[in-house]
Amino acid sequence: MSSFNSQYVKRALFTASLGIVFTGLSACGEPVEKMEPATVLETSTVAAQATVPEIISQAEAKYAEAAALSHAWTTTRTLIEQARAALEAGDAGKARALAEQALATAVASVEQAGVEAQAWQSRVPQ
Amino acid sequence: MKSLSLLFLVLIISVPNAFADPEADRLALRAVYEKRFPDVPLDAHADGAYALDEAKREQWLEMEDFPPYEFTVDDGEVFYDTPFANGASYADCLGPDAPVVKQHYPRFDAASGEVVTLEQTLNNCRLENGEEALDYLSDELVAVTAYIAYQSRGAKIDIVIPDDPRALAAYEGGKQFFYERRGQLNFACSNCHIQMAGHMLRAERLSASLGQVTHWPAYRFKWEEVGPLHRRFARCNVQVRAEPFAQQSDVYRNLEYFMTYMSNGMELNGPSSRK
Numbered sequence: 001m002s003s004f005n006s007q008y009v010k011r012a013l014f015t016a017s018l019g020i021v022f023t024g025l026s027a028c029g030e031p032v033e034k035m036e037p038a039t040v041l042e043t044s045t046v047a048a049q050a051t052v053p054e055i056i057s058q059a060e061a062k063y064a065e066a067a068a069l070s071h072a073w074t075t076t077r078t079l080i081e082q083a084r085a086a087l088e089a090g091d092a093g094k095a096r097a098l099a100e101q102a103l104a105t106a107v108a109s110v111e112q113a114g115v116e117a118q119a120w121q122s123r124v125p126q
Numbered sequence: 127m128k129s130l131s132l133l134f135l136v137l138i139i140s141v142p143n144a145f146a147d148p149e150a151d152r153l154a155l156r157a158v159y160e161k162r163f164p165d166v167p168l169d170a171h172a173d174g175a176y177a178l179d180e181a182k183r184e185q186w187l188e189m190e191d192f193p194p195y196e197f198t199v200d201d202g203e204v205f206y207d208t209p210f211a212n213g214a215s216y217a218d219c220l221g222p223d224a225p226v227v228k229q230h231y232p233r234f235d236a237a238s239g240e241v242v243t244l245e246q247t248l249n250n251c252r253l254e255n256g257e258e259a260l261d262y263l264s265d266e267l268v269a270v271t272a273y274i275a276y277q278s279r280g281a282k283i284d285i286v287i288p289d290d291p292r293a294l295a296a297y298e299g300g301k302q303f304f305y306e307r308r309g310q311l312n313f314a315c316s317n318c319h320i321q322m323a324g325h326m327l328r329a330e331r332l333s334a335s336l337g338q339v340t341h342w343p344a345y346r347f348k349w350e351e352v353g354p355l356h357r358r359f360a361r362c363n364v365q366v367r368a369e370p371f372a373q374q375s376d377v378y379r380n381l382e383y384f385m386t387y388m389s390n391g392m393e394l395n396g397p398s399s400r401k
Binding site for chain 2: 038040067070071072073074075077105108109112116119120121123124125126
């Protein structure tokens, strides 16, 4: 289960990095800060016995935590909606995978808020 | 000797803290673009991406022959000139230079301790005169700001950050937001509009952040209407998969305060058209 889940998250990450394509990246000779999608946890943080509704509410709580820090991702909200829809449609396996993904992105968004609370200063031109 | 070093110490302590020196920030940002685009005069960035892409600029100038925001400006003038039920009008809330006032917004309001935008000032004016507040994306509010922007063309942005810790905190909040990576794609505004400015992102040429606020509201062909700056902010948040904020939220007002201060001294050239 957890290896299936980690594949899912990796796939989500891969699509994310394709989402934005720059051309002519190397044109300027200045040191360029790396453009990488945020790292999303690759292993499941979800207890094996947690039910799908429980995972969804954990994801929602983390999403709210990220929102309070101005760092919520649309990704999380979409995944939560999709997990709910899958649950209603009776596809428990899909619902579980989506809910775990939602939680993983929510955890990553809170981590991003933590890192960025300091990291932004390194980007201010001096 | 002792008194000299004491004087030195006092001087050091009284120098404003490096994280709260807007003017130093502004000069440093200008220096970045000067170095990056030595052939582009800084004031030219008021045209956004069209300052950095000759082919797109030509298309754009052709479009501006029949400006798509013209009707909105005309509508705005009618709204602006039409008195409220109590006989007062927008002009009564904008001071003696009305309608040439856009260069002073957003401004820090000592009474509320917050940054106040032109849009909010117009809505507050309505409330004070017994009218209902308008939606920030409504035709009327957008049109009145378009008319004021048009009348304010050529005025130089003159944002003041008073010596008030709350004003500096608002500025710092906007600055932090601008330089923080966000969204699943993990981009800061600065990644695209400083670091990558001038490069292509898919089919679009990335504008410099300097001058990004000079020309709002703008007619966007994608929107098929004139829309405010905060709507563009929301779009730039969503494209990196970050949740956007409400129009006129404190987050976006502080961001506007920071960005507009960075463009101090530049001429207003709104409204404008954009892809």
